[in-house]
Amino acid sequence: MERILENKVAIITGANQGLGFEIARQYVEAGATLTICARNGKLLNQARTELLRLAGPNQQIRALTADVSQENDVKAVIEATLETFGRVDILVNNAGVYGPKGMVEEIDWQEWIRAIEINLYGSILMCRAVLPHFKMRGSGKIVQLSGGGATSPLPRLSAYAASKAAIIRFVETLAEEVREQGIDVNAIAPGPLNTRMLEEVLKAGPERVGRLFYERSLKQKQSGGAPLEKGAALAVFLGSSLSDGITGKLINAIWDPWPLLREHLDELTTTDIYNLRRIVPKDRGKTWGNDQ
Numbered sequence: 001m002e003r004i005l006e007n008k009v010a011i012i013t014g015a016n017q018g019l020g021f022e023i024a025r026q027y028v029e030a031g032a033t034l035t036i037c038a039r040n041g042k043l044l045n046q047a048r049t050e051l052l053r054l055a056g057p058n059q060q061i062r063a064l065t066a067d068v069s070q071e072n073d074v075k076a077v078i079e080a081t082l083e084t085f086g087r088v089d090i091l092v093n094n095a096g097v098y099g100p101k102g103m104v105e106e107i108d109w110q111e112w113i114r115a116i117e118i119n120l121y122g123s124i125l126m127c128r129a130v131l132p133h134f135k136m137r138g139s140g141k142i143v144q145l146s147g148g149g150a151t152s153p154l155p156r157l158s159a160y161a162a163s164k165a166a167i168i169r170f171v172e173t174l175a176e177e178v179r180e181q182g183i184d185v186n187a188i189a190p191g192p193l194n195t196r197m198l199e200e201v202l203k204a205g206p207e208r209v210g211r212l213f214y215e216r217s218l219k220q221k222q223s224g225g226a227p228l229e230k231g232a233a234l235a236v237f238l239g240s241s242l243s244d245g246i247t248g249k250l251i252n253a254i255w256d257p258w259p260l261l262r263e264h265l266d267e268l269t270t271t272d273i274y275n276l277r278r279i280v281p282k283d284r285g286k287t288w289g290n291d292q
Helices: 018-029 041-054 071-085 109-137 158-177 196-204 211-223 228-239 258-268
Strands: 009-013 033-038 061-065 090-093 140-145 183-189 250-252
Touching (some): 009 109, 018 033, 018 041, 061 071, 090 228, 183 228
Parallel strands (some): 090 140
16 A cells, blocks of 8 residues: 555544454554554454554554543543654544444433444544644544445434434534634545444344344345445545545545545535535426425
8 A cells, every 4th residue: 555644643443343443454554653442442452463563663553442432531542642642643533333223212212322422422522632733733634434324314223323414414514614724524434334333233133123224234244245445445545635625525435436536626615515415306306396
């Protein structure tokens, strides 16, 4: 891999397995120094050991056990990174959970809240903590992982769907707040991944996640799903100078032509392409309601 993140310092949350680890691996191969964090300290240390094998002599990997939904943990991650490396250039918010599975009136309400705390509040807390440093430097990259819940309904996974939709609108809003400070904020839809979250769905069964979603997940497992490498490669791109000026977008790692987006920067900054929006009748070729 071209070392397009040479001398950059990145924080990657939820980096001890799955997509988060693959992002960390590609960041190391691209030349970055890392702080990785997650709740499971044992898996996190194993991940650090593997990443160190790939790191060059000038790269460092720091692993910190942390819960991104806890403000004190978040502050500790940012402060430790600044103390160790002197700066932060990139934040990758990858940590996330599906949360409870089932009809909204039947699931455990505390589990529902917990999913919102991790997926939504956790990402916002990380942004809040790193933004003062980014603003002081006049630059920075925030890369937010999203999912299918952001763009379409997910019955029986309401906490996940609600949190993912909310975090995308937060990304779009934050991007406008910090546009003039040289900070780019974008989100990634990595595609259907065969990770531990897929195994959670299959283990829950059709009674809890619904027959349609269960069968779709079963087919996904059999087909292999979307490659983790695609989502990670997009995370590298969005963390690098190759994406400078691209901000406030939700980009699909599989379907969107993201390596070419710099060629369309003027169009991207003046349109709602790759944004969440309300569909009106004329968008679907209907004549009713067009006078509104």
